Amino acid sequence: MAKSEEASGATLKDISKALNVSSTTVHRALAGKEGISDSLREKILKTAEEMGYKLNYAASSMKRKAVKIAVLLPAETEGGSMYFAYLWKGCRSYLKEIEALNVVTEEYGIQNEEEQAMILKQIADAGPEVYSGVLTFSYTRQQAVMTQYVRLTAQKIPVVVLDDELTGIDGLYCISPSEKLIGELCAEFFSLAVPKEGTIIVSGGKKDSKVHANMVSSFCGYLKEHCPGVKVSQTPPYETNGKNEADYGEFCQRLTSIPDVIGVYALTSRSNDALAKALTDTGMKGKVRAIGSDLYDKSAQYLQDGVFDVLIYKNAFDKGVTALRLLTDCIIKHIIPPAKSTCIISLIFKSNLQFYEDVFRL
Numbered sequence: 001m002a003k004s005e006e007a008s009g010a011t012l013k014d015i016s017k018a019l020n021v022s023s024t025t026v027h028r029a030l031a032g033k034e035g036i037s038d039s040l041r042e043k044i045l046k047t048a049e050e051m052g053y054k055l056n057y058a059a060s061s062m063k064r065k066a067v068k069i070a071v072l073l074p075a076e077t078e079g080g081s082m083y084f085a086y087l088w089k090g091c092r093s094y095l096k097e098i099e100a101l102n103v104v105t106e107e108y109g110i111q112n113e114e115e116q117a118m119i120l121k122q123i124a125d126a127g128p129e130v131y132s133g134v135l136t137f138s139y140t141r142q143q144a145v146m147t148q149y150v151r152l153t154a155q156k157i158p159v160v161v162l163d164d165e166l167t168g169i170d171g172l173y174c175i176s177p178s179e180k181l182i183g184e185l186c187a188e189f190f191s192l193a194v195p196k197e198g199t200i201i202v203s204g205g206k207k208d209s210k211v212h213a214n215m216v217s218s219f220c221g222y223l224k225e226h227c228p229g230v231k232v233s234q235t236p237p238y239e240t241n242g243k244n245e246a247d248y249g250e251f252c253q254r255l256t257s258i259p260d261v262i263g264v265y266a267l268t269s270r271s272n273d274a275l276a277k278a279l280t281d282t283g284m285k286g287k288v289r290a291i292g293s294d295l296y297d298k299s300a301q302y303l304q305d306g307v308f309d310v311l312i313y314k315n316a317f318d319k320g321v322t323a324l325r326l327l328t329d330c331i332i333k334h335i336i337p338p339a340k341s342t343c344i345i346s347l348i349f350k351s352n353l354q355f356y357e358d359v360f361r362l
Contacts, residue, residue, distance in 0.1 A: 010051035067103045070123050072136040075109030082296035083269045083316050090320020113142045120148035128155050133327045138164030140208040160327045173337040175323050177211045178345050183218030186291050186312055190263050193289045197229035198262030201254045203271035204237035247271050251278035261288050269294040276307045303350050311348040318343045
């Protein structure tokens with residue numbers, strides 16, 4: 001047996017005997033080689049796992065060329081960059097964990113869907129001889145982007161998409177944005193923390209973003225059912241490259257003109273600074289309940305200072321780790337990911353902030 005196929009417990013021969021197939025067939029299945037059906041490969045992989053077979057992937061990686069994964073995520077300098085920065089941080093953290101597996105990434109910090117579609121086309125044109133997989137992010141499902149997803153997966157290049165739940169494309173796997181849960185969780189906090197009548201101001205989110213629209217919809221739906229006396233005032237949505245000054249002005253205008261404001265909610269981290277400044281400048285800090293988005297140095301300080309009562313943590317770091325792990329497991333270990341995966345969403349208060357800072361070293 002080759003060193004790369006040494007196992008703890010079962011051997012190739014044990015698996016072949018259990019399934020009444022040849023050792024060559026078992027080897028092909030475990031090594032991801034052609035020549036066997038998908039159903040038989042899945043059966044062999046399942047039996048190998050059940051029998052405790054462990055392929056030495058690190059040793060195997062020394063015999064093959066590097067696995068190249070293209071990573072296309074919003075640029076870390078884009079508005080709301082702290083969320084995207086932790087997607088990148090999670091990916092890079094996992095890449096360090098698997099450095100022995102000979103995996104390399106080609107990083108693209110994209111600004112919009114037009115740029116995303118152009119780069120995806122270049123990757124699809126290069127094909128599987130160059131790229132083994134693609135990790136990217138969903139904006140608003142432009143047709144040009146969807147076309148490239150179909151082209152990539154048709155070439156057996158697996159694609160993992162962050163923050164969407166796309167269906168109908170075999171070989172495309174999604175990390176759910178959990179927007180319904182996010183909206184309802186924030187609404188539940190307000191239902192427990194504010195009077196049963198009044199107005200909650202919510203930032204608008206990105207224009208044409210289905211995810212952001214769904215967050216607001218689930219937020220309003222929960223309040224309508226549990227706090228029918230509470231109204232929602234939403235600021236206008238922003239363009240991809242919009243400025244935070246617009247959010248600041250909208251927050252100030254509503255905070256000073258609406259007489260019964262009881263809460264404010266920054267739908268995305270992009271709105272945190274504008275909301276914090278507006279609360280302070282209008283003298284409303286501490287007078288209304290406030291939810292900020294995502295965890296990073298500045299939002300943690302807003303929590304410590306009492307500007308925000310709570311942060312909705314969308315777990316961008318873990319999403320980055322999970323996405324790259326699913327993709328590399330699919331490429332190297334031939335473990336087919338579920339069509340939809342999720343990461344834990346939680347609320348961070350001043351009292352439990354230290355836990356998150358310690359665990360994620362943020």
